[in-house]
Amino acid sequence: NAGVMQNPRHLVRRRGQEARLRCSPMKGHSHVYWYRQLPEEGLKFMVYLQKENIIDESGMPKERFSAEFPKEGPSILRIQQVVRGDSAAYFCASSPPGSSDNYGYTFGSGTRLTVV
């Protein structure tokens, strides 16, 4: 049973380009969370999605960032017109449905975005 799969593992983008980060949840998991880890900092919640629905995007920057979790396929975190300050590690986590008392849900290995 594969864990949460994130790709790419490393992504380099020039300023102004778009970055697309992918997350495939664990089998049977329909809830996905995205967190961002800036250098020397802890993880900060960005967005929580269920299939085809954004449930909580309170941690998402208001501009340039968007997330989706379609009925089929992975969840995508999209960053448009990237800037140097977007350089960070982006982690995805998933949990099964109905888990209001989850066990710290499972994180992927992260995507390290570097903006040059």
Added chain:
Amino acid sequence: AQKVTQAQTEISVVEKEDVTLDCVYETRDTTYYLFWYKQPPSGELVFLIRRNSFDEQNEISGRYSWNFQKSTSSFNFTITASQVVDSAVYFCALRTSSSGATNKLIFGTGTLLAVQP
């Protein structure tokens, strides 16, 4: 407001020493969950433990132990007889009932543990 404080930014010990990583949390909720995660140099996040606010029993798992004290709002983590493989950044995290259906975690800034051979 919810907050997690890990005051120790970096700790360096020599192998076989015991080391305690501190975690202090803030919440007004009576129902909450505390977590510890390990982030080794390879970068992934490894779940270590979850504790709920109604269970103050300390836990031991091999060389790892956790001390949960509601009176001081602390959830400290001790590694006994540390090993080089324990070198990592360790994060403490909090989830409260205020998180609602979101289940979002509030992380501390982490403690970098370096175990020297």
